[in-house]
Amino acid sequence: MSVAPAFARAREEGRAALVGYLPAGFPSVAGGIEALRVLVDAGCDVIEVGLPYSDPVMDGPTVQAAAQQALDGGVRTSDVLRTVEAVAATGTPTVVMTYWNPVERYGVERFAADLASAGGAGLITPDLTPDSGSGWVEAADRHDLDKIFLVAPSSTDERLAMTTSACRGFVYATAVMGVTGARATTSDLAPPLVARTREVTDLPIGVGLGVSTGAQAAEIAAYADGVIVGSALVRVLLDHPDDPPAGVRRLAQLTTELAEGVRRGGALRGDLARA
């Protein structure tokens, strides 16, 4: 499995792909699956399932709170794989976003095998770089999985080349120097990072960290191949603890707005190309 066909289809349609994130097990395993399916139905092209972890150094308060709630609810790694299976069954490519230790504990080879047999497309690894000597690259290749590593505004050109050459599926460009969390304005560090990354790879480039509105999605879609949204979606569910149906309705609305955003941004990109 791979996310490649989803990015290819978006490119054919002259737009960016919308990548939506929610942690598994939040607010419950079944509730998490339902919420992720809402993202699929409302227009996400790729789904990221977060694996809740006790020490999430790249996450801001919103994702931390959701992951903690999932862990308090007893979510297990096997539940994450079950969630992937249920979401991937919709036909939308589904990747797992995880810190490294849970994978190492599960067994790198076993995790790759079980993720592949659940229909998962690959892994996003926020605290793992390709040169860390983890064995993930080899295991992913054996099981035909995408390896999505992060690049950052602080990455040197040399590291951009090294990192992107180890990626498969897409490259995750972090728009800001910072952790996950919705931000009011888009980052001026993202466009130059995407430009530098394009010089060393033909892979699609997704931009994440801080995107929360359709307008921001449109802005990013004008220069990136994918728009990644996490905290804003999580926030919707956190804000409706006592009325899950209302949360789900609002989640669908926001996703629709973001999906329109990546299409508007694509049109803008067309204008830029013609100009």
Added chain:
Amino acid sequence: MTGFDADERGWFGDFGGRFMPEALVAALDELTVAWQEAMADPAFVAEFEAVLRDYAGVPSRLYDATRFAEHAGCRILLKREDLNHTGAHKIRNVMGQALLTKRMGKTRVIAETGAGQHGVASATAAAYFGLDCTVYMGSVDTRRQALNVARMNLLGATVVPVDSGSATLKDAINEALRDWVASVDHTAYLFGTAAGPHPFPSMVRDFTRGIGDEARAQCLELTGRLPDAVAACVGGGSNAIGLFTAFLDDPEVAIHGYEAGGDGVDTGRHAATIVAGDSGVLHGARTYVLQDDDGQTIESHSISAGLDYPGVGPQHAHLAASGRATYHPVTDAEAMDALALLSRTEGIIPAIESAHALAGALRLAKELAAEKGPEATILVNLSGRGDKDMGTAIEWFGLDGAAAPTGGEGDVS
């Protein structure tokens, strides 16, 4: 250099390395180069030594604890790190890192702290060098250690309570890393122990290894030979690696590290990471970690806040795996007994952390004396003083602070 150093990518055998967000890699690379250049620069090394000597009171003394030794059965030498400025070995590490921060042209430092010892040391170094300082501390710990929060504030540092996760040391490290990702262009992270991603384990060791270098020479001068064994407590491992490094290539010297056994390793309430943890990745390095079947970090427990950490420095993991050093648990009760014994026999109130090493040495002394006789010598790192622990001691021993019925104030008989 010892035969147990990391390779150029920070691997000590199967342990260490760098498991970090890409955003921090450039900064870690920059730090690695700056640290290596500094250690090779005689001017930097001389300045570091001068600051430690003139400001921090280093070299600390090696003290022959003869009355304590009567209870042990062999000779016990104490490396008096408790006499350093701010009361622990930690000042060596922070002065080294802060000096490096100045050299790199950064203006702000951040630090994590559990009990507050590393936070106080960092705030002290920041005041000394004129750096802006923010300290992250779990909100459970800010309540437990209000006095140290006040000390940091007085020294001009900002203390940020951390509510996430278990609201203790590991979460303070997470929050400091989150700050660092966003501030790395002008901020240095003064890591408090010999753990974390490369180059921290090696760099912190370089700044603390004076403990063992001094003690080895002092022991030779005092006794005419090397000790039979060296002993230190192990939290993240900075005081222990600081002592052990000088002896790694002396095969006749046995090396013993003592972890916090809490209520007892079999109760599950402990911080004995090497003894009872499993290999995993925490805070940027592969090492031993207290974790559940899914790789989620398990909260550690110890009466000693400075040892209450579910990970350990990767060089210790390597020393354990290779058999060069041996690690053992010491329970809360054993440590508090040793604390009381040293207080009454020598007039030295040790930090509870250091009391774990003393308790371990008492146990080890029985074996050594049986094997080699009473002339056998154990060199113990007395990593800190116990003033900060009086609240805990009052509770543990049921001291109520009231004067004894006979003998008033000023009665010193």
